[in-house]
Every structure is written in C-alpha cells, then in structure tokens.
Amino acid sequence: xxxxxxxxxxxxxxxxxxxxxxxxxxxxxxxxxxxxxxxxxxxxxxxxxxxxxxxxxxxxxxxxxxxxxxxxxxxxxxxxxxxxxxxxxxxxxxxxxxxxxxxxxxxxxxxxxxxxxxxxxxxxxxxxxxxxxxxxxxxxxxxxxxxxxxxxxxxxxxxxxxxxxxxxxxxxxxxxxxxxxxxxxxxxxxxxxxxxxxxxxxxxxxxxxxxxxxxxxxxxxxxxxxxxxxxxxxxxxxxxxxxxxxxxxxxxxxx
Amino acid sequence: xxxxxxxxxxxxxxxxxxxxxxxxxxxxxxxxxxxxxxxxxxxxxxxxxxxxxxxxxxxxxxxxxxxxxxxxxxxxxxxxxxxxxxxxxxxxxxxxxxxxxxxxxxxxxxxxxxxxxxxxxxxxxxxxxxxxxxxxxxxxxxxxxxxxxxxxxxxxxxxxxxxxxxxxxxxxxxxxxxxxxxxxxxxxxxxxxxxxxxxxxxxxxxxxxxxxxxxxxxxxxxxxxxxxxxxxxxxxxxxxxxxxxxxxxxxx
Numbered sequence: 001x002x003x004x005x006x007x008x009x010x011x012x013x014x015x016x017x018x019x020x021x022x023x024x025x026x027x028x029x030x031x032x033x034x035x036x037x038x039x040x041x042x043x044x045x046x047x048x049x050x051x052x053x054x055x056x057x058x059x060x061x062x063x064x065x066x067x068x069x070x071x072x073x074x075x076x077x078x079x080x081x082x083x084x085x086x087x088x089x090x091x092x093x094x095x096x097x098x099x100x101x102x103x104x105x106x107x108x109x110x111x112x113x114x115x116x117x118x119x120x121x122x123x124x125x126x127x128x129x130x131x132x133x134x135x136x137x138x139x140x141x142x143x144x145x146x147x148x149x150x151x152x153x154x155x156x157x158x159x160x161x162x163x164x165x166x167x168x169x170x171x172x173x174x175x176x177x178x179x180x181x182x183x184x185x186x187x188x189x190x191x192x193x194x195x196x197x198x199x200x201x202x203x204x205x206x207x208x209x210x211x212x213x214x215x216x217x218x219x220x221x222x223x224x225x226x227x228x229x230x231x232x233x234x235x236x237x238x239x240x241x242x243x244x245x246x247x248x249x250x251x252x253x254x255x
Numbered sequence: 256x257x258x259x260x261x262x263x264x265x266x267x268x269x270x271x272x273x274x275x276x277x278x279x280x281x282x283x284x285x286x287x288x289x290x291x292x293x294x295x296x297x298x299x300x301x302x303x304x305x306x307x308x309x310x311x312x313x314x315x316x317x318x319x320x321x322x323x324x325x326x327x328x329x330x331x332x333x334x335x336x337x338x339x340x341x342x343x344x345x346x347x348x349x350x351x352x353x354x355x356x357x358x359x360x361x362x363x364x365x366x367x368x369x370x371x372x373x374x375x376x377x378x379x380x381x382x383x384x385x386x387x388x389x390x391x392x393x394x395x396x397x398x399x400x401x402x403x404x405x406x407x408x409x410x411x412x413x414x415x416x417x418x419x420x421x422x423x424x425x426x427x428x429x430x431x432x433x434x435x436x437x438x439x440x441x442x443x444x445x446x447x448x449x450x451x452x453x454x455x456x457x458x459x460x461x462x463x464x465x466x467x468x469x470x471x472x473x474x475x476x477x478x479x480x481x482x483x484x485x486x487x488x489x490x491x492x493x494x495x496x497x498x499x500x501x502x503x504x505x506x507x
Contacts, residue, residue, distance in 0.1 A: 044334075045333045045334060047402075050397070068396050069396045070396055071395070073395055075393070075395065075403050077395075077397045078398070078401065079331070079402075080332070080333060080402075082299075082463060083299055083466070084463050084464045084466070096462070117408070144397050144398060145397070146398070148326055149302075149329045149330070149331070149459075149463070150461075150462040153331065153462070153463050154462045154463060155368075155463055209402075209403050209406075209408065210335055210402060211335045213334075213335070
C-alpha cells in the first residue's frame with residue numbers, strides 16, 4: 001500500500017506486507033509507463049563505497065599487496081557521484097560511444113535523516129531516514145588506484161529510487177537480498193550480509209572524519225562480482241521490501 | 256565586484272566587499288572583523304585537480320606511481336569540506352604531515368556540456384582562492400586521493416569572496432603565495448598550470464554537465480610544508496585577495 005510521501009525526503013512509507021509488495025511494484029511502474037521516468041529522490045551528496053563486499057576484495061587476491069596499492073585498504077574506499085549523475089526510476093542512461101558495456105553496481109542506498117558526525121556504531125541506525133536502490137554505473141576500468149572521473153562521474157550514471165522506504169520498515173539492512181535482472185534474466189543475486197562493513201559500521205567510520213548531512217546518500221557497496229549491461233538492455237534491481245528500480249542503456253544522444 | 260557570504264547579527268547575508276569594508280544588500284557597512292565569513296559559494300559539485308603544476312609533480316614524484324599523465328587527475332569533494340575566510344581547520348593529533356594547498360578556484364556561472372576550449376571562459380562566473388588541506392598520513396592507494404585525506408570536515412578553506420570574471424582579465428597570469436605565520440612558504444604562478452582553465456572546462460564538460468555554483472579547484476604549485484596547531488596559514492592570489500586560516504587541534 002502506498003501510504004505516505006514525506007515531501008522533504010520523498011520517504012515512501014510503504015507497508016511491507018505481501019499485498020503491499022505487489023502494489024509497490026506495479027503502481028509506480030504503471031505510472032512510469034504512462035508518464036515517463038520518475039525524478040530521483042532529492043539527494044544532497046551521493047557517496048559510494050567500493051570493495052565493501054568480502055568476496056569483491058578477496059577476488060583481487062595478492063594484487064592488493066602489489067604496487068600500486070602496496071597494502072589492502074584500511075578505511076572504507078569512498079568516492080563521490082556528482083549531482084548530474086542522479087537519474088530516476090525508468091531513466092534512459094546514455095552510454096559513451098566508446099564503451100561496449102557498463103558495469104552495474106547494484107546496491108543498497110542509505111539515505112541519511114539527520115546530521116551524522118562522529119557517530120557510534122551502536123547509534124548509527126538512528127541517523128538513517130530510509131533506504132533506496134542504486135544502480136551505480138561505471139565504464140569498466142582496470143585500476144582501483146586513481147581512476148579517471150570519466151569512468152564513474154558521467155551524467156545519468158546513478159539511477160536510484162523509485163523512492164526512499166522509511167527505515168522502520170527495514171529492521172535489518174544487513175540481511176537484504178539484492179537481485180539484478182538484465183533483460184529479464186537473472187545476472188546477480190547476493191546478500192548485504194556479505195559486506196565487510198555493515199550499514200551501522202560504515203556510517204560510524206565515514207562520519208568519523210566526514211559529516212553526513214540530512215539527505216545525503218551513502219551507498220553500501222556493490223556485490224561480489226561485476227555485472228555488465230550492454231546497449232539497449234534493461235537493468236532491473238530488486239531489494240525487498242524496498243522495491244524495484246529499472247532503467248535502460250541507450251546510445252549517446254538518444255535519451 | 257567581490258561577492259561574499261557572511262553571518263552577522265543572527266542572519267546570513269550576501270555582501271559586496273568595498274575597500275576594507277563589507278556592504279550588505281540594505282547598505283549596512285561592516286568591518287572585516289565584525290562578521291563570520293562563510294564560503295562565498297554554496298557549492299554544487301566540487302571538482303579538484305591533483306598535480307596540475309609541473310613543479311608540484313616533481314615534488315611528489317617519489318610517491319607517485321604514474322610516470323606520465325594523459326588526462327587531468329580530477330577528483331571530487333563534498334560540501335562538508337568547505338570552511339570560510341578566517342575559519343579554523345583541525346589537525347588530528349596522531350598525524351605527522353598535514354599540508355596546505357593554495358589553489359585558484361573557478362566558479363562556474365552557466366551550464367556547460369561539451370564546451371569547446373574557445374568558448375569555455377564564457378561559462379566562468381568568477382574566481383576565488385581555495386586552501387585544500389591534505390593529511391598525507393591517511394593516504395591509501397585506493398581511489399586516490401581517498402576522502403579521508405582530502406574530504407575532511409572544514410579542511411578546504413574558500414574565499415574570502417569570489418571575484419567577477421570580468422575583473423580578472425587573465426586567470427593565467429596570477430601569482431599564488433602561501434605564508435605560514437608570516438613566512439613565505441609557497442610561491443607559484445597560474446601561468447604554469449599544466450591544464451589551464453579552458454582545458455579543464457573542456458575536459459570535464461566532455462562527460463559531465465557543469466552547472467552554476469560548481470567549483471573547480473585547479474591544483475597547487477610546489478612548496479607544501481607541514482603545519483601545526485596554532486599556525487596561521489594565509490593564501491594569496493593576485494587580484495583575488497588573501498584567505499586566512501588557522502590550524503587547531505582536533506577536538507574530543
């Protein structure tokens with residue numbers, strides 16, 4: 001059931017009941033089909049976390065000890081997606097002409113509800129307004145050392161939404177299943193339980209040096225392996241009970 | 256004109272710097288010491304450049320793995336990093352090397368997407384001074400420069416004001432100077448930028464839209480030294496003013 005929208009943060013207060021699940025999926029999609037893409041939730045600054053999934057880091061093997069890295073990461077590996085990356089549910093994202101495919105970082109988005117500065121892990125969940133779905137797109141790139149902004153910071157490269165589900169409907173954000181369909185076929189399925197840093201610990205570590213403000217988005221991190229999507233394909237990400245985010249990839253100049 | 260944002264008498268005001276005074280919209284005139292200076296721009300996207308002066312590249316060569324570069328080394332910052340003129344920046348107690356970086360900052364004035372070099376300066380509203388501190392102890396070789404080094408609360412001073420582009424006839428002929436406790440430590444000239452302002456706008460707008468209020472911090476020349484609590488760090492750029500910042504000990 002669609003109950004309420006908080007106008008400040010677009011917090012979707014859906015009830016996570018079986019009947020509500022169907023409604024949460026179908027009604028917005030029906031609206032989208034008739035009216036075009038949703039606007040993304042009004043996020044202030046979007047921060048991403050890289051290599052948070054244990055298997056993603058493990059997959060790098062001994063390379064983490066070799067140059068240029070020399071040592072595994074100690075702090076969360078963070079990056080920023082600028083405001084022109086934000087795109088809504090149903091967006092047509094333009095692929096750069098020279099890319100064969102984009103990497104889809106399907107993940108949980110944590111929307112901050114009040115200023116979080118030097119927050120303790122045990123208190124951290126109280127700073128969360130709600131959760132959303134993120135499709136963090138990148139042009140595949142080989143290096144985690146000092147990658148160019150043009151791989152990740154392109155216009156439209158962060159579809160998110162369709163809404164922010166109020167935190168009280170997500171009692172355990174560290175045991176959610178993330179399912180990714182590319183053109184209807186399952187491409188990835190993983191649980192947020194596999195993260196090195198769960199939601200509360202990530203907020204605590206990040207806020208130790210960087211204040212998160214109300215409306216900021218902190219992405220928990222993508223799954224264990226890269227998922228690729230190609231031109232013309234549709235990406236559909238589902239995290240229950242939050243909902244389903246869908247977007248397409250189109251040629252540059254088509255959107 | 257010099258455009259400032261200040262807090263005074265319980266409210267936030269835009270102000271124009273006029274000689275050694277500030278003039279509020281209602282005509283009130285104030286001295287520099289009467290106000291709290293805020294970052295002069297409420298930023299959208301903040302883009303910063305690493306290693307954009309040839310001499311600074313040499314200075315950092317020992318720790319750089321790259322041998323050459325074929326595109327600007329740009330990274331992003333969040334609004335939490337900014338602090339205004341006469342602000343304080345915290346130095347964590349456990350670190351060995353924290354340094355300032357005096358930089359020419361470009362304030363974007365209109366939307367820019369796929370802008371060519373020849374048209375790029377038309378997208379610039381004006382210029383200001385940034386002092387983009389880094390804490391090298393926290394440097395990790397993952398998505399450099401990592402945010403713990405470069406996106407700390409209040410560790411990027413900006414201001415005192417921004418100056419209209421029309422009042423800066425050549426942004427590539429400006430001397431930059433940094434003084435620590437009155438002693439000149441860093442000296443450079445924007446004529447030595449590897450990627451100049453039009454090149455940066457052309458490059459960035461080739462893949463992302465720049466919008467009014469976005470900032471581009473163009474990088475710093477050589478001459479960075481460690482600073483300690485109590486140090487007063489002043490960054491000066493010809494025609495733009497002097498940006499004062501004080502280092503303090505990180506609180507509880």
